[in-house]
Amino acid sequence: MVKIKFIEHSGQEHDVETNPGASVMIAAVSNSVPGIDADCGGACSCATCHVYVDQEWLVKTGEINPTEEAMLSLSTDRKDNSRLSCQIQVTEDLDGLVVTMPEFQF
Amino acid sequence: MTDASADQSKWSMVGKDPWTMPIEKIDLSHPGIWQANEFLPFMERLRLEDPVHYCAESAVGPYWSITKYKDIMQVDTSPEIFSSEPTIGIVDTYDEYTLPSFISMDPPKHDEQRRIAQPVVAPANLKRLEHLIRQRVCNILDELPLETEFDWVKEVSIELTTQMLATLFDFPFESRHKLTFWSDAATAIPGAGVVSSNEERWAAMEECLQVFTCLWNERVNAEPGNDLVSMLAHGEATQNMPPMEYLGNIILLIVGGNDTTRNSISGGVLALNENPAEYDKLRADRSIIPNMVSEIIRWQTPLAYMRRTALVDTELGGKQIKAGDKVVMWYASGNRDSEVIDRADEFLIDRDKARQHLSFGFGLHRCMGNRLAEMQLRILWEEIMQRFDMVEVVGQPERVYSSFVKGYTHLPVRLHGLN
Ligand code: HEM
Numbered sequence: 001m002v003k004i005k006f007i008e009h010s011g012q013e014h015d016v017e018t019n020p021g022a023s024v025m026i027a028a029v030s031n032s033v034p035g036i037d038a039d040c041g042g043a044c045s046c047a048t049c050h051v052y053v054d055q056e057w058l059v060k061t062g063e064i065n066p067t068e069e070a071m072l073s074l075s076t077d078r079k080d081n082s083r084l085s086c087q088i089q090v091t092e093d094l095d096g097l098v099v100t101m102p103e104f105q106f
Numbered sequence: 107m108t109d110a111s112a113d114q115s116k117w118s119m120v121g122k123d124p125w126t127m128p129i130e131k132i133d134l135s136h137p138g139i140w141q142a143n144e145f146l147p148f149m150e151r152l153r154l155e156d157p158v159h160y161c162a163e164s165a166v167g168p169y170w171s172i173t174k175y176k177d178i179m180q181v182d183t184s185p186e187i188f189s190s191e192p193t194i195g196i197v198d199t200y201d202e203y204t205l206p207s208f209i210s211m212d213p214p215k216h217d218e219q220r221r222i223a224q225p226v227v228a229p230a231n232l233k234r235l236e237h238l239i240r241q242r243v244c245n246i247l248d249e250l251p252l253e254t255e256f257d258w259v260k261e262v263s264i265e266l267t268t269q270m271l272a273t274l275f276d277f278p279f280e281s282r283h284k285l286t287f288w289s290d291a292a293t294a295i296p297g298a299g300v301v302s303s304n305e306e307r308w309a310a311m312e313e314c315l316q317v318f319t320c321l322w323n324e325r326v327n328a329e330p331g332n333d334l335v336s337m338l339a340h341g342e343a344t345q346n347m348p349p350m351e352y353l354g355n356i357i358l359l360i361v362g363g364n365d366t367t368r369n370s371i372s373g374g375v376l377a378l379n380e381n382p383a384e385y386d387k388l389r390a391d392r393s394i395i396p397n398m399v400s401e402i403i404r405w406q407t408p409l410a411y412m413r414r415t416a417l418v419d420t421e422l423g424g425k426q427i428k429a430g431d432k433v434v435m436w437y438a439s440g441n442r443d444s445e446v447i448d449r450a451d452e453f454l455i456d457r458d459k460a461r462q463h464l465s466f467g468f469g470l471h472r473c474m475g476n477r478l479a480e481m482q483l484r485i486l487w488e489e490i491m492q493r494f495d496m497v498e499v500v501g502q503p504e505r506v507y508s509s510f511v512k513g514y515t516h517l518p519v520r521l522h523g524l525n
Pocket residue numbers: 190194208209210220227358359360362363364366367370403407408409412465466467468470471472473474475476478479
């Protein structure tokens with residue numbers, strides 16, 4: 001099992017455990033973590049699964065592909081460590097991952 | 107009657123049997139079946155038998171119909187194959203009077219322009235407007251008569267949408283009906299009622315620009331406010347916008363938020379009346395409202411389709427689509443695709459994954475006003491439930507003659523107060 005910590009904009013923390021293979025978005029939604037809408041169900045086409053990845057995890061969460069970059073670039077809350085959580089694959093390497101949610105999904 | 111409209115009537119499919127007519131003759135683009143509310147079985151047959159369907163002859167020329175959720179998603183997320191240029195309506199516009207707006211642009215131009223306009227309807231800004239919008243909703247609802255028949259479309263849906271536009275722009279309240287007129291004029295086909303010629307349409311646009319330029323000048327010299335004009339006038343990225351771009355953005359915001367929200371307001375009332383068990387669920391638990399709002403927007407699908415144009419030869423669902431072909435994504439059909447949406451033909455206000463509908467589109471052009479639309483509907487239903495036990499539909503609804511704008515021209519209702 002892989003542990004992931006989701007921190008809401010308000011500071012409220014949610015610790016979830018999940019199996020490798022699915023996405024970080026699925027880990028959040030299937031554990032009822034609020035603040036991830038995932039309107040497109042993981043198709044990288046809505047940007048309502050936006051998270052900020054803690055700096056130390058950025059390399060391990062992998063590259064941003066051009067489609068994800070295009071969606072992210074339209075977000076008003078884009079930061080350097082922005083990711084769409086449906087595009088981060090959960091692997092054993094991500095055990096302990098910490099991500100923060102923006103105030104709003106748009 | 108003009109030649110064109112006489113010609114069109116021969117294309118109507120009203121009264122035809124969707125299951126036995128030759129499948130290649132099915133033409134979803136003709137407005138008749140939409141106004142008559144007969145479109146559902148035609149779409150169902152296409153989903154089952156020919157999900158990527160070629161209509162070789164129609165009043166608007168040949169086009170492809172995409173009817174399954176997953177195929178629609180694929181088209182919507184492939185802008186490099188399926189372009190939004192020259193237009194997202196099924197009819198080609200060769201019109202020098204068309205305003206440039208990013209809904210019918212491809213990247214990178216689309217992205218640049220959208221980035222400029224987007225912050226004005228971002229959730230952070232909407233939060234500041236919520237209080238004022240709620241006040242105006244309350245004012246309208248408080249004026250409505252109890253136990254008397256009236257037209258919900260006119261008295262509530264149109265009035266509310268117009269007032270909300272005025273609120274967003276902080277537009278002079280007494281002249282707010284101009285906003286609705288400009289919206290109608292911007293999308294009007296000359297000769298079909300609103301304006302008689304392209305010159306007249308353009309005159310309306312020039313008037314719109316003039317009025318909004320005055321508002322700009324007034325606000326650029328005042329303290330920054332929460333309205334959209336002030337935000338554009340003070341925004342770093344927008345304060346030097348050329349006039350036509352300013353007008354294009356204003357018109358896109360007015361048009362985008364007008365019919366769509368209006369018809370979701372009417373459609374929700376109708377859906378709850380046709381599904382009394384759902385109305386009961388709502389009465390029992392108002393915390394369902396945000397979820398219900400998404401379900402209303404799925405059920406209504408205020409824009410039945412968006413059109414793309416193939417840039418290259420490509421394959422979809424085993425069919426060969428040629429460069430230059432018109433490709434129509436029928437959101438109204440994908441929203442009823444039971445392969446992706448559980449019990450898709452049922453209106454369920456507490457359904458799981460209610461947000462996963464196609465009504466706002468997906469990909470780079472995904473509706474920019476979606477949070478605004480949801481907020482308006484949420485506030486409206488919160489305030490309706492504070493006041494009325496039921497908004498009862500007491501006669502036949504009348505529908506818009508259009509295969510694009512899916513909505514109502516008339517919805518007779520009677521209000522029952524809380525006991
Ligand atoms: C329930 C209400 C609404 C529905 C169903 C709806 C539907 C849509 C759809 C399907 C698109 C996608 C266009 C495409 O893919 O070509 C779109 C785009 C857009 N909508 Fe909405 N809309 C609604 C409300 C609003 C509101 C209130 C606004 C006003 C602020 C708005 C502004 C826009 C804009 C500016 C675009 C263009 C986005 C782009 O091309 O990047 N919409 N809308």
